[in-house]
Amino acid sequence: MGPPEIAAAATDQSTGRPMRSTTDFRAWVDRVDPRELAEPFTYVVDVDGVLRLAPRHSEHVACAGGGPVLAAGEVTFVRRTGGAAVVEVTNQSTGYCPEPSCWPAVAEALDRAGLDRPGGFTAEFVFRCCPRCAELNVVKEAVFVCAMCGDDLPASWNLGAPA
Ligand SMILES: [Zn+2]
Known part of the structure; x- marks a missing residue:
């Protein structure tokens, strides 16, 4: 959904940072500014089941590199000893408008990144x-x-x- 020029521009932008493993996530989260970490991030789960993160207010389609996704929304983390946990995660994306039933793809991607997580979306759209x-x-x-x-x-x- 949304203006085609956003999708067109997205192909020229860097895509969301992939979190293929616990190692990927920890390397990233250790360098994030604490104030930035307090805010929700834009995420997608790409067709390979990988969580991709981009700063808040990024277009989901840009985060996904303009491609299709298994899931999309916003996610908030809290830093913990040796990593981080998910405190809030939603399917709020007016770019992709995913159904709440995309949760299993999100759960799998968060598990792959080694994150403690809730048992479902903390807010469903x-x-x-x-x-x-x-x-x-x-x-x-x-x-x-x-x-x-x-x-x-x-x-x-x-x-x-x-x-
Ligand atoms: Zn109407």
């Missing part, structure tokens, strides 16, 4: 595009109604090209 007015909606409290035009939103995900 459900995105739908309105078939009538094309507004991108975040569904609140399971009320599938467009905030812009009041039309019904579909029960199933409708934000990407069919797989």
Whole structure:
């Protein structure tokens, strides 16, 4: 979702930093400024199942190098002896609008990076595009109604090209 120029620009930018192992993550987290670490990071899980991190407010599509992803959202870490743990992790990405059901891919990627983590998203987002007015909606409290035009939103995900 979003303007095509963002996706086009993304291919020219460096992609999110890959965290393929505990070693990768520790090498990165030891160098992050504590004030930066207190803020959520943009993340994607790429098609290889690897967690990729970019500074907050980075476009998810840039973090992913313009490619498809298994999951996307925001993640917050806390430093601990010998590494870090995940304190908050969401599927909040208006670029990819992933379903909450992408959690297993996130869990696997966080495990691969050697991170203690919650058992699920700490906040879940459900995105739908309105078939009538094309507004991108975040569904609140399971009320599938467009905030812009009041039309019904579909029960199933409708934000990407069919797989
Ligand atoms: Zn609408």
